[in-house]
Amino acid sequence: MTTIKVIIVDDERLARNELKRLLSKHTNIEIIDEAKNADEAAIKIKEHTPDAIFLDIHMPGSTGLELAESLGDDVNIIFCTAYDQFAVDAFSLNAMDYLVKPVNPQRLAESLIKLETRLEQAKKQTGLPDDHKLMVKYGETMRIIPLSDIIRFESIGNHAAIYTPHGKAFLHSSLNKIEAKLDTNHYFRASRSDIIRLDAIESMEQAISYGLEAKLTNGQTIEISRRQATKLKQLLEFTQL
Amino acid sequence: MFNKQPDSALNPHFIFNSMNAIRYTIFEDQEKASELLSELAHLLRYKLSDGKIATSIAEELSHITQYLSLEKLRLEERINITLKGTEIGNDFKLPCSILLPIVEKLLHEKDVYSVFENTLSLVCTKIDSGLLFSLCLEQSPKLKQGNINFSNELTPLDGIVKYQLNQELTPNSYKMELKLDKL
Numbered sequence: 095m096t097t098i099k100v101i102i103v104d105d106e107r108l109a110r111n112e113l114k115r116l117l118s119k120h121t122n123i124e125i126i127d128e129a130k131n132a133d134e135a136a137i138k139i140k141e142h143t144p145d146a147i148f149l150d151i152h153m154p155g156s157t158g159l160e161l162a163e164s165l166g167d168d169v170n171i172i173f174c175t176a177y178d179q180f181a182v183d184a185f186s187l188n189a190m191d192y193l194v195k196p197v198n199p200q201r202l203a204e205s206l207i208k209l210e211t212r213l214e215q216a217k218k219q220t221g222l223p224d225d226h227k228l229m230v231k232y233g234e235t236m237r238i239i240p241l242s243d244i245i246r247f248e249s250i251g252n253h254a255a256i257y258t259p260h261g262k263a264f265l266h267s268s269l270n271k272i273e274a275k276l277d278t279n280h281y282f283r284a285s286r287s288d289i290i291r292l293d294a295i296e297s298m299e300q301a302i303s304y305g306l307e308a309k310l311t312n313g314q315t316i317e318i319s320r321r322q323a324t325k326l327k328q329l330l331e332f333t334q335l
Numbered sequence: 336m337f338n339k340q341p342d343s344a345l346n347p348h349f350i351f352n353s354m355n356a357i358r359y360t361i362f363e364d365q366e367k368a369s370e371l372l373s374e375l376a377h378l379l380r381y382k383l384s385d386g387k388i389a390t391s392i393a394e395e396l397s398h399i400t401q402y403l404s405l406e407k408l409r410l411e412e413r414i415n416i417t418l419k420g421t422e423i424g425n426d427f428k429l430p431c432s433i434l435l436p437i438v439e440k441l442l443h444e445k446d447v448y449s450v451f452e453n454t455l456s457l458v459c460t461k462i463d464s465g466l467l468f469s470l471c472l473e474q475s476p477k478l479k480q481g482n483i484n485f486s487n488e489l490t491p492l493d494g495i496v497k498y499q500l501n502q503e504l505t506p507n508s509y510k511m512e513l514k515l516d517k518l
Contacts, residue, residue: 105413105448106352106356106409106410106411107411108355108356108359108360108363108408108409109352109355109356109359109409111359111363112355112356112358112359115359115362152348152448152449153448153449154413154448154449154450154451155449155451157449176347176348176350176351176352176355177347177348177351194351195351195352195354195355196351196354196355196358197355
């Protein structure tokens with residue numbers, strides 16, 4: 095289950111705490127910060143780049159609507175206010191959802207499912223296509239290869255080694271940054287140190303560590319951590335449906 | 336029961352925000368939550384009969400205290416409230432609720448919710464002919480300027496109670512005094 099990072103923006107401490115209490119029942123939600131006005135929120139959103147914000151409207155200084163307008167589509171916004179008089183304005187600002195206080199836990203759960211779906215879709219949409227061209231240096235030779243040629247990314251310090259039909263090469267990027275750009279339909283984070291291409295998996299076996307061992311088309315064997323193995327099984331089951 | 340106008344005496348924002356704050360207080364301090372819920376219930380019951388029943392200054396002041404206690408719960412350090420003379424006025428009758436709507440209108444017109452620092456003083460004093468009800472609101476960084484039109488709130492007194500209203504503004508404070516002759 096993907097962790098969703100959120101920031102709560104509300105001028106009232108009790109309202110923030112109440113939302114924190116309700117969100118604590120959702121284990122995939124991580125409240126990374128909170129803000130008590132729009133200006134403070136703008137700084138914290140820039141600093142943490144959350145997946146979503148829960149935003150009150152009526153606050154000292156700039157209103158929640160003004161903040162939403164300044165943020166544009168950069169972050170998913172769930173407005174959370176006492177009365178629905180601002181609902182039309184909120185939705186015209188492309189709000190993801192609009193909750194009224196006191197928040198109904200069932201309604202919040204529905205909103206979070208909607209958020210999760212939207213984030214998954216966004217991730218798929220932003221993934222680079224298979225035919226995306228990459229300039230890669232093999233020793234002294236430069237080659238232009240399609241992304242789909244890479245069957246494994248391996249973390250080596252601040253760099254990543256890539257494995258292709260032409261051999262091994264290096265990219266000046268961390269595995270986390272690479273993962274963020276990949277299409278999850280084709281690539282899978284096997285462990286902290288590896289991302290593998292799904293259609294490059296020839297076979298899999300149970301590993302001693304309760305994870306899995308995947309044999310790739312290039313002959314390499316990669317360990318898939320226990321946690322990720324569970325996720326992979328779920329992913330492939332879902333794909334078959 | 337609800338009026339959508341932002342300057343309404345019975346503002347839905349107040350009701351739902353209070354309910355939300357009380358709900359969290361249940362997990363923080365059950366005794367306090369119980370007390371606040373009773374206050375909200377009393378206030379709503381009083382409001383449901385608003386304009387229909389005669390009341391007394393003492394009853395009005397008691398409900399103002401409840402109302403402000405709920406506002407304080409939400410706004411916490413953003414509002415300081417001082418009440419003086421709220422125990423007087425039991426023998427002073429009013430044709431209907433007047434003072435509570437005035438306090439509510441003041442808070443909404445001067446938009447205490449959008450201001451970082453508010454200081455509200457309420458003083459009730461017996462005078463020869465009746466009673467002096469005064470409110471003073473100081474706001475920082477600045478006060479929303481302009482006098483407040485209380486004609487809707489005061490109209491029910493016309494021909495029944497003699498009254499005189501004075502309002503005074505400075506860059507950071509608003510003061511109103513309502514002199515009421517005994518009914």
